[in-house]
Amino acid sequence: MTDALRTESLRTATEVITTRRRDPADGRPSAARAARARARRTGARGEHAVAHLVLGLGALIMAFPFVWQLIMSLSTNAQVQSVTPVFWPGELQWGNYVAVFERLPFFQQFGTSVLITAIRTVAQLVLCTMAGYAFARLRFRGRGVLLAIVLSILMVPSQVYLLSQYQIVQGLGLLNSIGGLVLPGLFSAFGTFLMRTAFLSMPQELEEAARLDGANTWQIFWRVMLPLAAPTMSVLAITTVLWSWNELLWPLVVTSYSADMPLSAGLATLLSDRTTDYPVAMAASVLAMAPVLIAFIVLQRRVIDGLASSGLK
Incomplete structure (x- = not known):
């Protein structure tokens, strides 16, 4: 009821x-x-x-x-140098792209750029990751001093030690070679600092649990910490690829022949203090930029996720 x-x-x-x-x-x-x-x-x-x-x-x-670069690459030299901007060339000059392969050993320089970028990216992923883990998790004498020395490199412009690097490469007989081009970029202070920050943000309990299970230092690094640092490693790989692909000053210093140059330095040879064919230079720039642009479009989500997870601004 x-x-x-x-x-x-x-x-x-x-x-x-x-x-x-x-x-x-x-x-x-x-x-x-x-x-x-x-x-x-x-x-x-x-x-x-x-x-x-x-x-x-x-x-x-x-x-x-x-977009303006694309328009200029399909224009005539007179249209590019016109005082009144020509926003559409009318008849598209596809011959500018053909002229790039006539004036440059494009495929050879492209292969050099790919090889340099691949070697530097792999080397920085290995060396900077290991150095970052050592500075973040290992305790050894002189760690603070070594870390200060590494980080001080970030405060000095790269042009300051350019002459010293050139003398070292010259003494090793590596001028006009792949070894001379990649040697200064095998390690970076930025990559070490980035990976150290990533390992410092990981919980200490993970490492302690792995040690209780009998894992040694290498096993902890390889099986526990490294998989967790994958997003930050992707950021390091992306920044290394972009920096290595676009580097100009060092290849111009250590290479004297067009066939030994990467694309970034090869494009500079198209510019002259007397006459410059700007449409051909723009066409060469489009071709040089296309691989990186395509890679970014394909890996766009991974790039954004990696940058967001690392907090890199």
Whole structure:
């Protein structure tokens, strides 16, 4: 009997609440809530419209140099040097891309760039990861001093020790060779600092649990810590690829022949202090940039995830 009364009371209360919500005479609170909901939706749509407008404008500004480069690569030299900008060349000059292969050993320089980038990326992933783990997790005498020396490299412009690096490479007989090109980029202070930060952020309990299970230092590094540092390693690989592919000064210093240069230095040989064929130079730049651009488009999600997880600005 009590359960029946309780059920009837609940049904009556529900009907009263429903009637009040639907009663036009008592509908002011519901109308006010609806008005507030409409206002929030309108405000949200307005904020989204402004955000999309700002983002679209920013994307246009960022993409314009690349689009302008494409337009110039398909124009004539007179159109490029015209005082009045020519936003569309009319007849597309596809011969500028053919001229690139006539003036440069493009495929040979492209292969050199790929080889240099691959060697440097693999070397930095191995050396910087191991050095970062050592500075973050291992305790040894002089660790603080060595870390300070490594980090001090970040405060010195690379041009300061350019002459010393050249003398070392010259003394080793590595001028005009792949070894001379890749040697200074096998290790980086930035990569070491980045990996050290990643290993410091990992819980100490993981390492202690692995030691209790009988794992040695190498097993802890290889099987426990390294998989967790994969996002940061992807960031290191991306930055190393971009830096190595675009490096210009060092290849110009240690190479004297066009056939031994990577693409970044080979493009510089197309520029002259007397006459420069700008459309051909722009076409060569597009071809040199295409592999990195395609790789970014294919690996875009991994690139963004890696940068977000590492906190790199």
